[in-house]
Amino acid sequence: MRNSSADQLILETLGKQKSHLTSHQIYEAVHLRLPALNPSTVYRALDRLVNQGKVTVSDMGLGAAVFELTGEKPHHHLVCQGCGHITLIADDQIAPLISNLEKNYHYKIKTNHLVLFGFCEKCQDTA
Ligand SMILES: [Zn+2]
Ligand SMILES: [Zn+2]
Numbered sequence: 001m002r003n004s005s006a007d008q009l010i011l012e013t014l015g016k017q018k019s020h021l022t023s024h025q026i027y028e029a030v031h032l033r034l035p036a037l038n039p040s041t042v043y044r045a046l047d048r049l050v051n052q053g054k055v056t057v058s059d060m061g062l063g064a065a066v067f068e069l070t071g072e073k074p075h076h077h078l079v080c081q082g083c084g085h086i087t088l089i090a091d092d093q094i095a096p097l098i099s100n101l102e103k104n105y106h107y108k109i110k111t112n113h114l115v116l117f118g119f120c121e122k123c124q125d126t127a
Contacts, residue, residue, distance in 0.1 A: 006034075009037075020058070022062070023042075023065065050067070056069075060079055060086070061115075070113070074094075075113070076094050077089060078120075079115055082123025
C-alpha cells in the first residue's frame with residue numbers, strides 16, 4: 001500500500017514536471033504531498049520504477065543522475081557542454097542505430113534515453 005502510493009506520487013510528479021529531476025528533487029516534491037514518506041522509501045520506489053522501465057535514469061552532466069518518465073515513445077538528448085543547452089532528439093533518429101546494434105552485437109538494448117554530449121553551433125567557435 002505504502003509502496004504503491006510512493007510509486008504513484010513519483011509518476012505523477014514526473015508527469016507534471018515534464019523535465020529531468022534529480023532523486024532529491026523528486027523526494028522533495030513527493031514529500032510535500034505525503035510527508036510521512038521517508039527518503040529511502042521514495043528512492044527504493046524510484047529504483048523499482050526504473051527497473052520496470054517506467055522511468056529513465058540518465059547522467060546529463062549535471063553532477064547527479066536525473067529521472068524522467070519514459071512515456072509512450074522513447075526520446076533522447078544532445079547536451080551542450082558549453083552552455084548546457086539540452087536538445088531533444090526524436091526516437092526515429094536513434095531507433096535505427098539501436099536496432100543495428102542489437103542485430104550486430106546480439107544484444108537486447110535496454111537504454112531508452114540516450115544522452116550525447118558535445119558543443120552546440122553557438123559554442124563551437126569558443127570550444
Ligand atoms: Zn529526457
Ligand atoms: Zn552551447
